[in-house]
Amino acid sequence: MAEIGSHDVVVEVKDTNSTPEIKEEAGSSFSLPFFQKLIAEMLGTYFLIFAGCGSVVVNKNEKVVTLPGIAIVWGLVVMVLVYCVGHISGAHFNPAVTIAFAVTRRFPLKQVPAYVLAQQLGSTLAAGTLRLLFSGGHDQFAGTQPSGSDLQSFVIEFITTFYLMFVICGVATDSRAIGELAGLAVGATILLNVMFTGPITGGSMNPARSLGPAIVSNHYKGIWIYLLAPTMGAISGAAVYNIIRFTNKPLREVVRSGSY
Template identity: 35%
Template sequence: MVAFKGVCTKPFWRAVSAEFLATLIFVLLSLGSTISWPASEGSASPVNLVLISLCFGLSIATMVQCFGHISGGHLNPAVTVAMVVTRKLSLAKATFYLSAQCLGAIAGAGILYLVTPNVLGVNSNITVGHALVVETVITFELIFTVFATCDPKRTDQNGSAGLAIGLSVAIGHFFAVPYTGASMNPARSFGPAVITNSWDNHWVYWVAPLLGGVLAAALYEYLFCPNPVTKKPRGETLSKDALRVPGVTHSIIPLNPPSL
């Protein structure tokens, strides 16, 4: 089948492995920043919103820079699904990406749980509907940033796409941590849920990010994208020069693994 073309190649499995490892590191380090250690004499003060937000944002920025040229640096099912919807990645390949991301999140959360557990949940003072809107909005902001900063048609960029994406994650956390814990990433929520067996309102952390991601991808791709291509063969993937990282001449961040 055409959809499975390239799945059995070494570059593709390098990309899948990169998604697994990058998501594992992201979940381990970022969720670790949310742990509130009891304050004691001579110890650091308890974790705060600024620390959490910066840790999530900077960890994403770092992982995108480290693994972007291998797998595209998705690290997030919302990003992967957005690429499928806009026909930048085949459904078959996306399935492997989604699996790697979720398994990486479980592994990262499991390692963290060996030290101390952490729970992600909706604030009991707000409704599930409010939580759904909050997660949709912050994921929309993230995915729109991904598409806008990694657009190969843009010629006005001189900064770092990875840094911009990381900062968009930090912004989302500044706003949404008090409401929902600021997931923005189904895999990031799925891993801890499996390890702690906590599934209360878990569907919110899948439906809202995927909805926000698809809306952002569609809006940018078909409205804001310079010279948008509105008709592509189904399952078509980008060429090797897709999504160059601004300011880095030797690196390429494709939306799917290179040479596929």
């Protein structure tokens, strides 16, 4: 059976007119505000993996969390962290999300390597903490691995990450959506995805979520699936939402003018 847990997550601060923002931030890659964003991404990813993967490990040892409980933990921790640091770093916590935003020109491309490194560092540190806390007879692999074929897992990870990124773009980058509900919508999406894909792929949707525990446990079975499929799925999800976005105008302007 696959190791359950995903995580995602996730969210870019709502702003449909992103091009000026990218130009403004591109020149401040080494500024104090940018380092604050990196710290927020690292800590956010750490807490995400510590809680999510921690629920997986505890369930293996005690059998009390159950699959629904694990899914709820992943969804809740993402929701809480989005509201906590979404206004600071965008609360990506996921290299696939960061790359997808950059490809669709909603995040500075030159800042991607630093964001991804911060996310991966947070994930690895969290996995290492869990390894230290649950050592000896409680030592359990907190990563993800396919329980079926590689193709099956690849397709599932692609579709679920596509769906996740599609939701993120809808609630967090479109000014016509209700921005205050972004954390709730993204957390609920992750909860749903983990609920039914956990037993098959582990419900990763996040390269850092899978790679961190893999590095700590030196367990790389099927790791290419969890690096490639979520990244491709996120890019595709963001691109498709941009196709149906129609306009960057706020809803009040659309309603007032009656046109897009």
